[in-house]
Amino acid sequence: MILNDQVALITGASRGIGRATALKLAQAGAKVVVNYARQAVAAEEVVTAIKNEGGKAIAAGADVSDYNAVKELVQKTLDEFGRLDILVNNAGITRDSLTMRLKQEDWAAVIQTNLTGVFNCCQAVLKPMFKQRQGRIINLTSVVGLRGNAGQINYASAKAGVIGLTKSLAKEVASRGILVNAIAPGFIATDMTADLNEKVKEEWDKHIPLKRPGEPEEVADVVLFLASSASKYMTGQVLVVDGGLTLNL
Numbered sequence: 047m048i049l050n051d052q053v054a055l056i057t058g059a060s061r062g063i064g065r066a067t068a069l070k071l072a073q074a075g076a077k078v079v080v081n082y083a084r085q086a087v088a089a090e091e092v093v094t095a096i097k098n099e100g101g102k103a104i105a106a107g108a109d110v111s112d113y114n115a116v117k118e119l120v121q122k123t124l125d126e127f128g129r130l131d132i133l134v135n136n137a138g139i140t141r142d143s144l145t146m147r148l149k150q151e152d153w154a155a156v157i158q159t160n161l162t163g164v165f166n167c168c169q170a171v172l173k174p175m176f177k178q179r180q181g182r183i184i185n186l187t188s189v190v191g192l193r194g195n196a197g198q199i200n201y202a203s204a205k206a207g208v209i210g211l212t213k214s215l216a217k218e219v220a221s222r223g224i225l226v227n228a229i230a231p232g233f234i235a236t237d238m239t240a241d242l243n244e245k246v247k248e249e250w251d252k253h254i255p256l257k258r259p260g261e262p263e264e265v266a267d268v269v270l271f272l273a274s275s276a277s278k279y280m281t282g283q284v285l286v287v288d289g290g291l292t293l294n295l
């Protein structure tokens with residue numbers, strides 16, 4: 047299998063795109079750390095699904111916005127599996143509001159989780175990846191970080207920040223054999239988008255040339271590509287996975 051003997055840490059893997067990624071990388075042979083923030087039962091269910099297919103995985107709770115918790119998470123990965131080859135920075139939240147009404151705490155929470163959380167995880171994995179002289183870091187950004195979105199100034203700012211982070215870190219660590227890339231999904235069917243009202247969803251679908259939301263597995267396929275040797279000459283890139291949505295924005 048293409049990720050045999052490799053260890054992957056996936057943040058926010060209890061649900062949605064992170065869950066699909068955990069299953070996909072495990073099917074490709076990776077040992078997987080399924081991180082979560084609150085939903086321990088859901089994370090354990092992902093671990094069980096991986097084990098039922100003959101894979102290896104553990105669940106590990108940690109809030110990515112808490113630097114010390116992230117350091118412990120990386121240490122736990124190393125203690126359990128002895129190395130760390132792939133980091134998928136997937137954990138994310140939304141606290142949507144028009145700018146005029148956005149609360150300070152909702153600005154701060156989204157920046158702290160979606161941008162500082164990515165920085166925390168990247169910084170914490172560099173040492174083991176430097177030692178191994180290889181590593182893949184894959185950051186989940188969003189088409190909203192490329193194009194902006196009314197009512198999501200906090201989310202769009204964090205996701206645009208992740209693109210700058212990805213490109214800067216890619217330049218810093220290329221000489222150490224570490225590749226850093228980002229994926230910008232469009233409208234994917236997960237809990238994050240489940241609460242949008244039907245009118246908004248219909249409006250989005252209208253703008254998507256493929257005429258449907260994406261499935262978490264379709265993003266996980268691209269994570270697998272970026273984690274595999276098939277992408278070994280790529281770094282600092284943002285791959286858009288949106289059914290063509292950005293063509294029409």
Ligand code: NAP
Nearest residue numbers: 058060061062063083084085109110137138188234236238
């Ligand atoms: P989701 O279904 O809402 O799942 C979010 C995941 O992140 C959960 O596993 C959650 O853990 C975890 N999480 C939240 N805050 C965390 C924290 N502070 N520390 C650790 N884990 C935390 O989200 P999704 O739709 O799969 O999105 C995954 C990523 O793709 C996010 O970065 C999102 O911004 C990005 N994205 C999504 C879409 C979309 O349309 N869905 C589009 C573009 C980009 P618990 O279960 O424990 O709460």
